[in-house]
Amino acid sequence: MMYFRIAFCCTFLPALVAGLVFAPPAAAHKVSIFAWVEGNVVYTQSKFMGNRIPKSARIEVLDAAGKRLLEGITDSDGKFSFNAPYRGDLKIILHAGAGHQASWNLGADDFAVDSATRSASDSPLPNPDRQARKNDQPPVANVLTEKKVAEIVTGLLRKEIEPLKEMIADTMQTTPSFRDVFGGIGYIIGLVGVAAYVRSRRK
Amino acid sequence: MHISEGILSAPVLIAGGGAAIAGTALGLKAIDYDRISTVGILSSAFFVASLIHVNVGPSSTHLVLNGMVGLMLGWAAFPAILVALILQAFLFQYGGITVLGVNTVIMALPAVICYYVFSPLLFKSYRVAMAGAFACGFGSVFLSALLMGLSLILTEENFWEISALILAANLPVMIIEGIITAFCVAFIKKVNPVMLPGYTQQMSGFQGPRVPGAKEND
Numbered sequence: 156m157m158y159f160r161i162a163f164c165c166t167f168l169p170a171l172v173a174g175l176v177f178a179p180p181a182a183a184h185k186v187s188i189f190a191w192v193e194g195n196v197v198y199t200q201s202k203f204m205g206n207r208i209p210k211s212a213r214i215e216v217l218d219a220a221g222k223r224l225l226e227g228i229t230d231s232d233g234k235f236s237f238n239a240p241y242r243g244d245l246k247i248i249l250h251a252g253a254g255h256q257a258s259w260n261l262g263a264d265d266f267a268v269d270s271a272t273r274s275a276s277d278s279p280l281p282n283p284d285r286q287a288r289k290n291d292q293p294p295v296a297n298v299l300t301e302k303k304v305a306e307i308v309t310g311l312l313r314k315e316i317e318p319l320k321e322m323i324a325d326t327m328q329t330t331p332s333f334r335d336v337f338g339g340i341g342y343i344i345g346l347v348g349v350a351a352y353v354r355s356r357r358k
Numbered sequence: 359m360h361i362s363e364g365i366l367s368a369p370v371l372i373a374g375g376g377a378a379i380a381g382t383a384l385g386l387k388a389i390d391y392d393r394i395s396t397v398g399i400l401s402s403a404f405f406v407a408s409l410i411h412v413n414v415g416p417s418s419t420h421l422v423l424n425g426m427v428g429l430m431l432g433w434a435a436f437p438a439i440l441v442a443l444i445l446q447a448f449l450f451q452y453g454g455i456t457v458l459g460v461n462t463v464i465m466a467l468p469a470v471i472c473y474y475v476f477s478p479l480l481f482k483s484y485r486v487a488m489a490g491a492f493a494c495g496f497g498s499v500f501l502s503a504l505l506m507g508l509s510l511i512l513t514e515e516n517f518w519e520i521s522a523l524i525l526a527a528n529l530p531v532m533i534i535e536g537i538i539t540a541f542c543v544a545f546i547k548k549v550n551p552v553m554l555p556g557y558t559q560q561m562s563g564f565q566g567p568r569v570p571g572a573k574e575n576d
Binding site for chain 1: 363365398409441442445449451
């Protein structure tokens with residue numbers, strides 16, 4: 156038992172002291188990237204765990220078949236945006252150097268809202284089922300075309316959703332919780348128990 | 359110190375996996391009944407150490423503690439580090455499952471090398487012992503950084519540039535680990551020198567460290 160205690164003192168305590176001195180409980184090292192679509196532009200936000208930013212890291216954009224479409228470099232905020240080459244599956248890979256890499260997949264769904272805007276017609280009276288409704292209104296009201304309405308709505312939605320997307324980007328960067336840490340230590344203690352049991356049976 | 363998933367090519371992954379299996383097999387053989395708890399404790403220390411970040415300069419790195427693990431465990435550092443890395447991969451998303459072998463070798467091999475190089479120094483004069491312990495902590499991270507550069511050789515364009523980058527980023531960690539290792543060794547020497555590798559061979563010919571009277575309680 157004494158043995159155990161000493162080993163504990165020798166390894167854990169310095170580690171804990173070092174932890175208190177050198178770092179806040181936040182952790183870095185794991186790198187992540189989050190991407191979202193606005194209009195025809197794909198925005199990406201890259202982060203190391205603990206809110207450190209990979210500056211001028213290389214970003215690669217691949218299509219579904221793994222062919223490289225374009226490449227770029229993150230700015231000082233870890234952001235990078237590009238015009239989507241097409242509206243479908245895209246794989247965005249962040250190369251943060253020294254063995255750090257993360258990726259984010261965009262699917263056709265991510266482009267869905269904007270596709271709706273696009274498919275909306277420019278003519279004031281677009282399709283027959285709406286025509287019925289619109290027929291009792293004076294023709295002047297038709298200044299607001301379906302496309303314009305769609306544009307206004309998407310614009311407003313975008314404004315509303317923007318902070319949410321940033322929030323999601325933040326929550327994607329999970330830092331290990333105490334539960335993870337103590338869970339891991341628990342696993343190790345369990346393994347020690349199993350090893351001790353196996354060895355003691357063998358004796 | 360952890361290489362992420364999806365960077366390395368298959369030959370590197372397979373070679374790393376093979377080396378990790380061999381090292382772990384040797385390590386498991388080296389663990390006798392009395393050392394199981396030490397292996398567990400050091401494995402936990404290694405597991406937690408990665409959460410301690412050293413934010414010096416532009417890069418952010420974390421403690422590795424593989425020098426200390428190697429010094430105390432020798433070949434048993436392999437299973438200890440492997441277990442800790444598996445848990446880190448699942449719980450912290452550090453590294454990954456396919457790169458487990460490579461990451462294990464990157465961190466455990468320097469630990470074993472440092473064990474052989476520096477453990478004979480621990481019971482020389484105080485200064486030599488302290489210098490040896492510091493060099494053990496420093497050197498193990500240094501070698502790990504080199505191994506990491508080596509394993510990236512096939513995927514990164516410029517090996518020297520990448521290696522220099524990794525070494526520079528880990529320099530603060532090397533110094534801190536050197537100090538921590540020296541501190542730990544000084545403490546263990548004072549409190550319970552039997553735990554250190556040089557002692558048993560030198561003084562009594564025991565296989566592995568033992569604490570008199572503690573056997574039954576464990």
